[in-house]
Amino acid sequence: MANVTVIGAQWGDEGKGKIVDWLASRADAVVRFQGGHNAGHTLVVGEQVYKLSLLPSGIVTGTLSIIGNGVVLDPWALKAEVEKLEGQGVVINTENFAIADNCPLILPIHGVLDGLREAAAGSGKIGTTGRGIGPAYEDKVGRRAIRVCDLAHLDALEPQLDRLCAHHDALRAGFGEAPVDRAALIDALKQIAPFVLQYAQPVWKRLNKVRKAGARILFEGAQGVLLDVDHGTYPFVTSSNTVSGTAASGSGLGPSATGFVLGIVKAYTTRVGSGPFPTELEDATGQRLGERGHEFGTVTGRKRRCGWFDAVLVRQSCAISGVTGIALTKVDVLDGFDKVKICTGYRLNGKVLDYFPSHAADQANVEPIYEEMEGWSGTTAGARSWADLPAQAIKYIQRVQELIETPVALVSTSPEREDTILVRDPFQD
Ligand code: GDP
Ligand code: IMO
Ligand code: MG
Helix, strand or coil, X not given: XXXXXXXXXXXXXXXXXXXXXXXXXXXXXXXXXXXXCCCCEEEEECCEEEEECCCCHXXXXXXXXXXXXXXXXXXXHHHHHXXXXXXXXXXXXXXXXXXXXXXXXCCHHHHHHHHHHHXXXXXXXXXXXXXXXXXXXXXXXXXXXXEHHHHHHHHHCHHHHHHXXXXXXXXXXXXXXXXXXXXXXXXXXXXXXXXXXXXXXXXXXXXXXXXXXXXXXXXXXXXXXXXXXXXXXXXXXXXXXXCCCHHHHCCCCCHHHHCEEEXXXXXXXXXXXXXXXXXXXXXXXXXXXXXXXXXECCCXXXXXXXXXXXXXXXXXXXXXXXXXXXXXXXXXXXXXCCEEEEEEEEEECCEEECCCCCCHHHHHHCEEEEEEEECCCCCCCCCCCHHHCCHHHHHHHHHHHHHHCCCEEEEECCCECCCEEECCCCCCC
Protein backbone atom coordinates (compact mmCIF):
# COMPACT_ATOMS: atom_id res chain seq x y z
CA MET A 1 0.00 0.00 0.00
CA ALA A 2 1.40 3.42 -0.92
CA ASN A 3 2.39 5.77 1.87
CA VAL A 4 2.63 9.52 1.36
CA THR A 5 5.24 11.91 2.78
CA VAL A 6 4.19 15.55 2.83
CA ILE A 7 6.99 18.10 3.04
CA GLY A 8 7.22 21.86 2.53
CA ALA A 9 9.27 22.73 -0.56
CA GLN A 10 9.92 26.40 0.27
CA TRP A 11 10.45 28.24 3.59
CA GLY A 12 7.45 26.72 5.38
CA ASP A 13 3.78 27.80 5.54
CA GLU A 14 3.06 26.37 2.10
CA GLY A 15 -0.26 24.89 3.26
CA LYS A 16 0.95 21.51 4.53
CA GLY A 17 -1.75 21.37 7.23
CA LYS A 18 -4.58 21.83 4.76
CA ILE A 19 -3.26 19.13 2.43
CA VAL A 20 -2.50 16.66 5.23
CA ASP A 21 -6.02 17.17 6.59
CA TRP A 22 -7.48 16.59 3.12
CA LEU A 23 -5.49 13.37 2.70
CA ALA A 24 -5.91 12.19 6.32
CA SER A 25 -9.36 10.67 5.93
CA ARG A 26 -7.82 8.14 3.51
CA ALA A 27 -4.81 7.38 5.72
CA ASP A 28 -4.65 4.91 8.61
CA ALA A 29 -2.02 6.90 10.52
CA VAL A 30 -0.55 10.40 10.37
CA VAL A 31 2.99 10.85 11.70
CA ARG A 32 4.98 13.98 12.60
CA PHE A 33 8.69 13.13 12.25
CA GLN A 34 10.69 16.32 12.88
CA GLY A 35 10.45 19.87 14.22
CA GLY A 36 8.37 20.84 17.19
CA HIS A 37 5.89 23.54 18.13
CA ASN A 38 7.69 25.99 15.85
CA ALA A 39 5.28 24.60 13.22
CA GLY A 40 1.89 26.21 12.71
CA HIS A 41 -0.47 24.22 10.51
CA THR A 42 -3.88 25.68 9.76
CA LEU A 43 -6.92 23.56 8.88
CA VAL A 44 -10.21 25.06 7.80
CA VAL A 45 -13.26 22.82 7.91
CA GLY A 46 -16.49 24.72 7.34
CA GLU A 47 -16.77 27.34 10.10
CA GLN A 48 -14.04 25.77 12.22
CA VAL A 49 -10.39 26.83 12.07
CA TYR A 50 -7.86 24.53 13.75
CA LYS A 51 -4.30 25.66 14.39
CA LEU A 52 -1.93 22.83 15.17
CA SER A 53 1.70 23.11 16.18
CA LEU A 54 2.59 19.73 17.64
CA LEU A 55 -0.33 17.42 17.09
CA PRO A 56 -0.37 15.71 13.70
CA SER A 57 -3.08 17.21 11.49
CA GLY A 58 -4.76 13.79 11.28
CA ILE A 59 -6.13 14.24 14.78
CA VAL A 60 -8.96 16.44 13.48
CA THR A 61 -10.38 13.61 11.34
CA GLY A 62 -9.82 11.16 14.23
CA THR A 63 -7.07 9.33 12.31
CA LEU A 64 -4.40 7.60 14.43
CA SER A 65 -1.90 10.41 15.06
CA ILE A 66 1.67 9.81 16.09
CA ILE A 67 4.52 12.03 17.24
CA GLY A 68 7.73 10.32 16.14
CA ASN A 69 11.14 10.29 17.79
CA GLY A 70 12.47 12.95 15.38
CA VAL A 71 10.25 15.62 16.95
CA VAL A 72 11.36 17.73 19.93
CA LEU A 73 8.44 17.76 22.34
CA ASP A 74 7.49 20.55 24.73
CA PRO A 75 5.15 18.73 27.14
CA TRP A 76 3.49 21.92 28.41
CA ALA A 77 2.84 23.15 24.87
CA LEU A 78 1.42 19.74 24.08
CA LYS A 79 -0.98 19.81 27.02
CA ALA A 80 -2.17 23.31 26.12
CA GLU A 81 -2.74 22.26 22.50
CA VAL A 82 -4.61 19.10 23.44
CA GLU A 83 -6.88 21.13 25.74
CA LYS A 84 -7.43 23.80 23.07
CA LEU A 85 -8.44 21.22 20.48
CA GLU A 86 -10.64 19.32 22.90
CA GLY A 87 -12.36 22.66 23.49
CA GLN A 88 -13.07 22.70 19.74
CA GLY A 89 -14.65 19.26 19.94
CA VAL A 90 -11.70 17.17 18.74
CA VAL A 91 -11.43 13.78 20.47
CA ILE A 92 -7.90 12.93 21.63
CA ASN A 93 -7.29 9.74 23.57
CA THR A 94 -4.85 6.89 23.95
CA GLU A 95 -6.51 5.06 21.06
CA ASN A 96 -5.91 7.74 18.46
CA PHE A 97 -2.79 9.48 19.75
CA ALA A 98 0.70 8.22 20.62
CA ILE A 99 4.08 9.78 21.36
CA ALA A 100 7.46 8.12 20.80
CA ASP A 101 8.94 7.36 24.20
CA ASN A 102 12.41 8.17 22.82
CA CYS A 103 11.42 11.70 21.86
CA PRO A 104 13.65 14.42 23.40
CA LEU A 105 11.91 17.09 25.49
CA ILE A 106 11.99 20.83 25.05
CA LEU A 107 12.40 22.27 28.56
CA PRO A 108 11.82 25.85 29.72
CA ILE A 109 15.62 26.35 29.74
CA HIS A 110 15.66 25.81 25.97
CA GLY A 111 13.24 28.63 25.28
CA VAL A 112 15.24 30.88 27.61
CA LEU A 113 18.49 30.14 25.78
CA ASP A 114 16.83 30.64 22.38
CA GLY A 115 15.65 34.08 23.54
CA LEU A 116 18.98 35.11 25.09
CA ARG A 117 20.90 34.21 21.95
CA GLU A 118 18.51 35.98 19.61
CA ALA A 119 18.57 39.12 21.76
CA ALA A 120 22.38 39.07 21.84
CA ALA A 121 22.65 38.55 18.06
CA GLY A 122 21.02 41.92 17.29
CA SER A 123 20.66 42.41 13.56
CA GLY A 124 22.36 39.05 12.93
CA LYS A 125 19.53 37.15 14.57
CA ILE A 126 17.94 34.14 12.87
CA GLY A 127 14.42 35.29 13.70
CA THR A 128 13.54 32.00 15.39
CA THR A 129 10.09 31.24 16.74
CA GLY A 130 11.58 31.45 20.24
CA ARG A 131 10.29 27.99 21.09
CA GLY A 132 13.66 26.52 22.13
CA ILE A 133 13.92 24.29 19.06
CA GLY A 134 17.62 24.86 18.33
CA PRO A 135 18.83 24.42 21.94
CA ALA A 136 16.70 21.25 22.34
CA TYR A 137 18.16 19.64 19.21
CA GLU A 138 21.64 20.66 20.38
CA ASP A 139 21.09 18.81 23.65
CA LYS A 140 19.82 15.78 21.74
CA VAL A 141 22.94 15.44 19.59
CA GLY A 142 25.05 16.47 22.59
CA ARG A 143 23.68 13.37 24.35
CA ARG A 144 22.37 15.27 27.34
CA ALA A 145 18.64 15.52 26.52
CA ILE A 146 15.85 14.50 28.88
CA ARG A 147 13.51 12.26 26.89
CA VAL A 148 9.88 11.20 27.21
CA CYS A 149 10.88 7.82 28.70
CA ASP A 150 12.84 9.63 31.43
CA LEU A 151 9.53 10.97 32.77
CA ALA A 152 8.85 7.46 34.11
CA HIS A 153 12.19 7.50 35.97
CA LEU A 154 12.37 10.96 37.47
CA ASP A 155 13.82 9.64 40.72
CA ALA A 156 16.93 8.59 38.82
CA LEU A 157 17.30 11.86 36.91
CA GLU A 158 20.10 13.47 38.96
CA PRO A 159 23.11 12.21 36.92
CA GLN A 160 21.41 13.30 33.68
CA LEU A 161 20.60 16.68 35.18
CA ASP A 162 24.23 17.08 36.22
CA ARG A 163 25.28 16.69 32.62
CA LEU A 164 22.55 18.93 31.25
CA CYS A 165 23.01 21.69 33.82
CA ALA A 166 26.80 21.71 33.59
CA HIS A 167 26.31 22.68 29.94
CA HIS A 168 23.45 25.14 30.44
CA ASP A 169 24.87 26.81 33.55
CA ALA A 170 28.07 27.65 31.68
CA LEU A 171 26.10 29.16 28.80
CA ARG A 172 23.77 31.01 31.14
CA ALA A 173 26.69 32.46 33.08
CA GLY A 174 27.95 33.94 29.80
CA PHE A 175 24.66 35.82 29.52
CA GLY A 176 24.74 36.86 33.21
CA GLU A 177 21.88 34.47 34.03
CA ALA A 178 21.49 32.49 37.26
CA PRO A 179 22.12 28.72 37.12
CA VAL A 180 19.20 26.41 36.26
CA ASP A 181 16.73 26.04 39.13
CA ARG A 182 16.93 22.26 39.30
CA ALA A 183 14.29 21.81 41.99
CA ALA A 184 11.75 23.84 40.02
CA LEU A 185 12.59 21.89 36.85
CA ILE A 186 12.11 18.49 38.53
CA ASP A 187 8.89 19.68 40.13
CA ALA A 188 7.51 20.84 36.80
CA LEU A 189 8.49 17.54 35.16
CA LYS A 190 6.82 15.55 37.96
CA GLN A 191 3.61 17.45 37.44
CA ILE A 192 3.47 17.04 33.67
CA ALA A 193 4.79 13.45 33.55
CA PRO A 194 1.46 11.55 33.94
CA PHE A 195 -0.12 13.58 31.13
CA VAL A 196 2.65 12.74 28.66
CA LEU A 197 3.22 9.16 29.79
CA GLN A 198 -0.34 8.06 29.06
CA TYR A 199 0.45 8.47 25.34
CA ALA A 200 4.09 7.31 25.42
CA GLN A 201 5.11 4.07 23.74
CA PRO A 202 7.69 2.63 21.35
CA VAL A 203 5.89 3.98 18.28
CA TRP A 204 8.32 2.30 15.87
CA LYS A 205 6.74 -0.96 17.00
CA ARG A 206 3.17 0.22 16.48
CA LEU A 207 4.02 1.71 13.10
CA ASN A 208 5.78 -1.43 11.90
CA LYS A 209 2.78 -3.46 13.00
CA VAL A 210 0.20 -1.32 11.19
CA ARG A 211 2.42 -1.18 8.13
CA LYS A 212 2.67 -4.96 7.96
CA ALA A 213 -1.11 -5.10 8.21
CA GLY A 214 -1.32 -2.97 5.04
CA ALA A 215 -2.02 0.43 6.60
CA ARG A 216 -1.48 3.63 4.65
CA ILE A 217 0.82 5.98 6.52
CA LEU A 218 0.84 9.71 5.93
CA PHE A 219 3.97 11.51 7.13
CA GLU A 220 3.50 15.18 7.96
CA GLY A 221 6.59 17.34 7.58
CA ALA A 222 7.01 20.67 9.29
CA GLN A 223 8.90 23.74 8.02
CA GLY A 224 10.30 23.42 4.48
CA VAL A 225 13.33 22.20 2.55
CA LEU A 226 14.87 25.69 2.45
CA LEU A 227 14.88 25.66 6.28
CA ASP A 228 16.62 22.24 6.39
CA VAL A 229 19.74 22.37 8.57
CA ASP A 230 21.86 20.80 5.79
CA HIS A 231 20.21 21.89 2.58
CA GLY A 232 18.58 25.16 3.55
CA THR A 233 19.76 28.78 3.66
CA TYR A 234 22.25 28.08 6.47
CA PRO A 235 22.58 29.56 9.07
CA PHE A 236 19.07 31.00 8.58
CA VAL A 237 17.44 27.61 9.00
CA THR A 238 15.74 25.53 11.65
CA SER A 239 17.67 22.87 13.57
CA SER A 240 16.16 19.72 12.06
CA ASN A 241 16.32 17.96 8.71
CA THR A 242 13.08 18.83 6.97
CA VAL A 243 13.71 16.74 3.84
CA SER A 244 11.62 13.68 3.03
CA GLY A 245 14.25 11.17 4.16
CA THR A 246 13.73 12.26 7.76
CA ALA A 247 10.30 10.62 7.70
CA ALA A 248 12.07 7.27 8.06
CA SER A 249 14.63 8.13 10.75
CA GLY A 250 12.19 10.35 12.63
CA SER A 251 9.53 7.67 12.99
CA GLY A 252 11.33 4.32 13.20
CA LEU A 253 10.47 2.98 9.76
CA GLY A 254 12.97 2.29 6.99
CA PRO A 255 13.49 4.55 3.96
CA SER A 256 11.16 2.54 1.73
CA ALA A 257 8.24 3.64 3.94
CA THR A 258 8.27 7.23 2.67
CA GLY A 259 6.36 6.27 -0.51
CA PHE A 260 5.03 9.14 -2.65
CA VAL A 261 6.84 12.34 -1.69
CA LEU A 262 4.33 15.18 -1.99
CA GLY A 263 6.05 18.57 -1.98
CA ILE A 264 3.79 21.38 -0.88
CA VAL A 265 4.48 24.47 -2.96
CA LYS A 266 2.89 27.89 -2.65
CA ALA A 267 2.12 29.59 -5.99
CA TYR A 268 4.35 32.49 -4.88
CA THR A 269 7.03 32.66 -2.16
CA THR A 270 6.99 33.65 1.51
CA ARG A 271 9.46 33.57 4.33
CA VAL A 272 9.20 34.46 8.02
CA GLY A 273 12.36 35.31 9.93
CA SER A 274 15.72 36.50 8.62
CA GLY A 275 17.81 35.26 5.71
CA PRO A 276 18.19 35.54 1.94
CA PHE A 277 15.10 35.71 -0.26
CA PRO A 278 15.97 36.49 -3.90
CA THR A 279 12.44 37.24 -5.18
CA GLU A 280 11.30 39.23 -2.15
CA LEU A 281 9.10 42.21 -3.07
CA GLU A 282 9.30 45.12 -0.66
CA ASP A 283 6.76 47.11 -2.66
CA ALA A 284 3.02 47.35 -3.29
CA THR A 285 3.00 43.97 -5.09
CA GLY A 286 4.56 42.24 -2.09
CA GLN A 287 2.07 44.00 0.14
CA ARG A 288 -0.78 42.83 -2.09
CA LEU A 289 0.40 39.21 -1.99
CA GLY A 290 0.61 39.40 1.82
CA GLU A 291 -2.86 40.89 2.18
CA ARG A 292 -4.57 38.56 -0.30
CA GLY A 293 -2.75 35.54 1.13
CA HIS A 294 -3.24 36.59 4.80
CA GLU A 295 0.46 36.08 5.27
CA PHE A 296 0.86 36.33 9.02
CA GLY A 297 2.60 33.60 11.02
CA THR A 298 0.36 31.01 12.68
CA VAL A 299 2.77 30.63 15.63
CA THR A 300 4.18 34.10 16.24
CA GLY A 301 1.77 36.33 14.31
CA ARG A 302 4.75 37.84 12.48
CA LYS A 303 4.20 39.35 9.03
CA ARG A 304 5.58 37.03 6.37
CA ARG A 305 7.90 38.43 3.70
CA CYS A 306 6.39 37.88 0.23
CA GLY A 307 7.67 37.60 -3.35
CA TRP A 308 7.19 36.01 -6.75
CA PHE A 309 7.44 32.28 -7.37
CA ASP A 310 11.05 31.12 -7.48
CA ALA A 311 11.30 28.09 -9.75
CA VAL A 312 15.04 27.72 -9.13
CA LEU A 313 14.53 27.17 -5.42
CA VAL A 314 11.60 24.81 -5.82
CA ARG A 315 13.38 22.77 -8.52
CA GLN A 316 16.30 22.42 -6.10
CA SER A 317 14.01 21.44 -3.18
CA CYS A 318 12.23 18.86 -5.32
CA ALA A 319 15.53 17.33 -6.41
CA ILE A 320 17.04 17.28 -2.91
CA SER A 321 13.94 15.77 -1.38
CA GLY A 322 13.05 13.34 -4.19
CA VAL A 323 9.63 14.91 -4.67
CA THR A 324 7.32 12.66 -6.71
CA GLY A 325 4.66 15.31 -7.27
CA ILE A 326 3.64 18.67 -5.84
CA ALA A 327 0.52 20.20 -4.35
CA LEU A 328 0.38 23.77 -5.66
CA THR A 329 -1.42 25.90 -3.07
CA LYS A 330 -2.82 29.43 -2.87
CA VAL A 331 -3.18 29.80 -6.64
CA ASP A 332 -6.26 31.91 -5.83
CA VAL A 333 -4.05 34.56 -4.21
CA LEU A 334 -2.75 35.38 -7.71
CA ASP A 335 -6.29 35.97 -9.04
CA GLY A 336 -6.66 39.46 -10.49
CA PHE A 337 -2.96 40.25 -11.08
CA ASP A 338 -2.44 41.72 -14.60
CA LYS A 339 0.99 40.12 -14.87
CA VAL A 340 2.67 37.41 -12.85
CA LYS A 341 6.39 36.73 -12.72
CA ILE A 342 8.41 33.56 -12.20
CA CYS A 343 12.10 33.48 -11.35
CA THR A 344 13.85 31.10 -13.75
CA GLY A 345 17.53 31.70 -12.91
CA TYR A 346 19.95 33.99 -11.09
CA ARG A 347 22.70 36.37 -12.05
CA LEU A 348 25.76 36.42 -9.80
CA ASN A 349 29.02 38.26 -10.59
CA GLY A 350 28.20 38.34 -14.30
CA LYS A 351 27.37 34.63 -14.47
CA VAL A 352 23.98 32.96 -14.88
CA LEU A 353 23.16 30.25 -12.33
CA ASP A 354 20.46 27.58 -12.54
CA TYR A 355 20.79 26.71 -8.83
CA PHE A 356 20.98 28.46 -5.46
CA PRO A 357 24.61 28.66 -4.31
CA SER A 358 25.58 27.43 -0.82
CA HIS A 359 27.40 30.43 0.60
CA ALA A 360 25.30 32.92 2.56
CA ALA A 361 26.90 35.95 0.85
CA ASP A 362 26.25 34.50 -2.63
CA GLN A 363 22.69 33.65 -1.59
CA ALA A 364 22.20 37.25 -0.50
CA ASN A 365 23.67 38.67 -3.73
CA VAL A 366 22.00 36.65 -6.49
CA GLU A 367 19.72 38.67 -8.75
CA PRO A 368 16.62 36.90 -10.00
CA ILE A 369 16.00 36.54 -13.73
CA TYR A 370 12.26 36.73 -14.37
CA GLU A 371 9.88 35.44 -16.96
CA GLU A 372 6.63 37.42 -17.15
CA MET A 373 3.26 35.88 -17.92
CA GLU A 374 -0.23 37.29 -18.43
CA GLY A 375 -2.35 37.05 -15.29
CA TRP A 376 -5.99 35.98 -15.34
CA SER A 377 -9.13 38.00 -14.78
CA GLY A 378 -11.33 35.02 -13.90
CA THR A 379 -11.23 33.44 -10.48
CA THR A 380 -9.64 30.22 -9.31
CA ALA A 381 -10.90 30.68 -5.73
CA GLY A 382 -12.88 27.65 -4.61
CA ALA A 383 -12.31 25.70 -7.85
CA ARG A 384 -12.64 21.95 -7.35
CA SER A 385 -11.89 20.72 -10.86
CA TRP A 386 -9.35 21.50 -13.52
CA ALA A 387 -12.18 22.59 -15.84
CA ASP A 388 -13.10 25.37 -13.37
CA LEU A 389 -9.72 27.09 -13.80
CA PRO A 390 -9.23 30.05 -16.17
CA ALA A 391 -7.07 29.07 -19.18
CA GLN A 392 -4.31 31.48 -18.17
CA ALA A 393 -4.15 30.00 -14.65
CA ILE A 394 -3.72 26.55 -16.22
CA LYS A 395 -0.87 27.96 -18.30
CA TYR A 396 0.78 29.29 -15.14
CA ILE A 397 0.48 25.92 -13.38
CA GLN A 398 1.85 24.13 -16.41
CA ARG A 399 4.79 26.52 -16.66
CA VAL A 400 5.56 25.97 -12.94
CA GLN A 401 5.53 22.23 -13.40
CA GLU A 402 7.82 22.46 -16.44
CA LEU A 403 10.34 24.71 -14.70
CA ILE A 404 10.53 22.67 -11.50
CA GLU A 405 10.73 19.42 -13.49
CA THR A 406 8.13 17.82 -11.22
CA PRO A 407 4.45 17.10 -11.96
CA VAL A 408 1.50 18.68 -10.18
CA ALA A 409 -0.56 16.14 -8.22
CA LEU A 410 -2.93 18.53 -6.41
CA VAL A 411 -3.99 22.15 -6.68
CA SER A 412 -5.42 24.05 -3.71
CA THR A 413 -7.71 26.99 -4.34
CA SER A 414 -8.80 28.17 -0.87
CA PRO A 415 -8.12 27.45 2.83
CA GLU A 416 -11.20 25.19 2.95
CA ARG A 417 -10.53 21.43 3.03
CA GLU A 418 -12.67 20.53 0.03
CA ASP A 419 -11.44 23.30 -2.30
CA THR A 420 -8.79 21.01 -3.72
CA ILE A 421 -8.26 19.67 -7.24
CA LEU A 422 -6.95 16.13 -7.54
CA VAL A 423 -4.75 15.61 -10.60
CA ARG A 424 -2.92 12.44 -9.53
CA ASP A 425 -3.78 10.48 -6.38
CA PRO A 426 -0.64 10.27 -4.23
CA PHE A 427 -2.02 7.17 -2.45
CA GLN A 428 -2.42 5.27 -5.71
CA ASP A 429 0.06 2.40 -5.97
P1 GDP B 1 1.61 25.17 6.84
O1 GDP B 1 2.50 25.62 7.95
O2 GDP B 1 2.38 24.70 5.64
O3 GDP B 1 0.59 24.17 7.27
O4 GDP B 1 0.82 26.46 6.37
P2 GDP B 1 0.13 27.57 7.33
O5 GDP B 1 -1.11 26.97 7.90
O6 GDP B 1 1.11 28.15 8.26
O7 GDP B 1 -0.18 28.70 6.29
C1 GDP B 1 -0.96 28.48 5.16
C2 GDP B 1 -2.17 29.44 5.21
O8 GDP B 1 -2.79 29.47 3.96
C3 GDP B 1 -3.24 28.98 6.19
O9 GDP B 1 -3.87 30.11 6.71
C4 GDP B 1 -4.19 28.17 5.32
O10 GDP B 1 -5.53 28.17 5.81
C5 GDP B 1 -4.11 28.96 4.03
N1 GDP B 1 -4.30 28.17 2.80
C6 GDP B 1 -3.91 26.89 2.55
N2 GDP B 1 -4.18 26.58 1.25
C7 GDP B 1 -4.72 27.68 0.71
C8 GDP B 1 -5.18 28.00 -0.61
O11 GDP B 1 -5.12 27.21 -1.54
N3 GDP B 1 -5.67 29.27 -0.80
C9 GDP B 1 -5.72 30.19 0.18
N4 GDP B 1 -6.20 31.38 -0.10
N5 GDP B 1 -5.30 29.91 1.43
C10 GDP B 1 -4.79 28.69 1.68
P1 IMO C 1 5.54 25.38 9.39
O1 IMO C 1 5.56 23.91 9.73
C1 IMO C 1 7.80 29.00 8.58
C2 IMO C 1 11.56 29.56 10.75
C3 IMO C 1 11.64 30.67 11.77
C4 IMO C 1 13.10 31.04 11.64
C5 IMO C 1 13.78 29.70 11.44
C6 IMO C 1 14.35 29.09 12.72
O2 IMO C 1 4.36 26.10 9.92
O3 IMO C 1 5.78 25.58 7.94
P2 IMO C 1 13.24 27.90 14.82
O4 IMO C 1 12.26 28.42 15.82
O5 IMO C 1 12.77 26.70 14.08
O6 IMO C 1 14.62 27.71 15.39
O7 IMO C 1 13.38 29.10 13.76
O8 IMO C 1 12.77 28.84 10.92
N1 IMO C 1 10.44 28.60 10.96
C7 IMO C 1 9.35 28.55 10.18
N2 IMO C 1 8.96 29.34 9.16
N3 IMO C 1 7.05 27.93 8.92
C8 IMO C 1 7.44 27.12 9.93
O9 IMO C 1 6.79 25.97 10.23
C9 IMO C 1 8.62 27.43 10.64
N4 IMO C 1 9.27 26.86 11.68
C10 IMO C 1 10.39 27.58 11.85
O10 IMO C 1 10.80 31.74 11.44
O11 IMO C 1 13.32 31.80 10.48
MG1 MG D 1 2.86 27.25 9.17
